[in-house]
Amino acid sequence: MDTNAYVTFLVVGVVTVVIDGQIIYHSGKRYLRHSAGDPAAESSMTRLVVVLFHLAVLGVLALLSTVRFPGGGSLPGVVGRLGVLLLIVAVAHGIAIGVLTRLREEQAVEDYRNRPPVDRRLPEATIRPIDPSD
16 A cells, blocks of 8 residues: 555544444433433543544554455455445434443443332222222
8 A cells, every 4th residue: 555545544444433332422412311320420521432432443454454355455355445434423423322321221220229118018009998888
């Protein structure tokens, strides 16, 4: 792959990963905010998931840029690499969404466990049973 194709692949790949990471970050914060919890903790958990996403996918991007690909260094080779990268980004995006969903479920369970106790006493019956002697 010639230098121009290599640089083009890396620039388009990094921009794609950063944009998708920002989408996950902002959507993840809103997603976790709707569950009752600490907003600072929700933001930091989302940030941790996004940092892991960026590191993993940028690492794959770096490895993918060094692999020999059919089509050589011409346009078909760059497009083929970008196609593989987009599939990897899609899988990583799905994993990040799964992690955020798991975090939200854990918050819901924790909120359920920490709720105040409910008074289990039932009020007196509003309907009297039928008396057969009447």
